[in-house]
Amino acid sequence: MIDVLFVCLGNICRSPMAEAVFRNLIEKEKLSDQIKVESAATSAWHIGDPPHRGTITKLAEYNISTEGMTGRQLQKEDFQKFDYIIGMDHSNVTNIRQILEQPDHPKVMRFLDLTEHEKDVPDPYYTGDFQETYDLVIEGCQALLDKMKREHKELSR
Template identity: 50%
Template sequence: MKARVLFVCLGNICRSPMAEAVFRHEVQKAGLERVIEIDSAGTGDWHIGKPPHEGTRKLLDRLGISYAGMRARQFKADDYEIFDYVVCMDSKNERDVKETAGIQTDDAKVFKFMDLLPEKGVSDVPDPYYTGNFDEVYALVQEGCEALLARVKADLKL
């Protein structure tokens, strides 16, 4: 059995590619890259085809986390059918994903990233495109990715 994880933010150049790269790194360290597939997308179309934001790239480079081959793409309705976990970086992304996928009710496979870290008391991952604070986002992403990996492993009974 496989699990497919999609991270979604607004432009797919800051938060979701950071989460994709960090989660991929964690999955590889756990030796689970054959059973967990990872991707990211944005709800907007402004950055399609572009690499991650310079701030995300610099942070990942500093930490030795690969983002090789990553290019921004837009979330599409089919993604909802393909992925088992659609992890949205904020409330607006979650609403946009549900609207695009035609989801009228709550669905366990679509959730906010910060739902993985309820003890933080924060509902949305701040957007470093506007705040410039990539380190703050990384700290949340790292901790959330560890929680997500534990959840996926439990769901797959690994």
């Protein structure tokens, strides 16, 4: 099993959106028995909360479920559990590295570094633009799956 963790500041907008989109993508590719995906926050603000209503609404437009998803905080143990730990922006990556006490490990990466974008995934909690975030998440999730298929030949069958 390959384990993926998406991380943002509060775990109610960007990282649960990425979790839901990636879960939907791997289900369509019939890889759910080989890849597990979760999301977490660097802060403790929204532990136990469902995704933001804007995230739920945007994902519902594309028939992507957020059922059963609740916010949780990143834990030191997550470093051992997950193969890919992906921060939605530079600040998230810095915080992830501090929390996990892993200053420069390759399994920790910035989400859009997998694409040609040099920017971060903007936080729709502040921008209100859930469509822009969704568009970037779709692109980043496909890039991540492509990367995983290159690194794990068993996924390409």
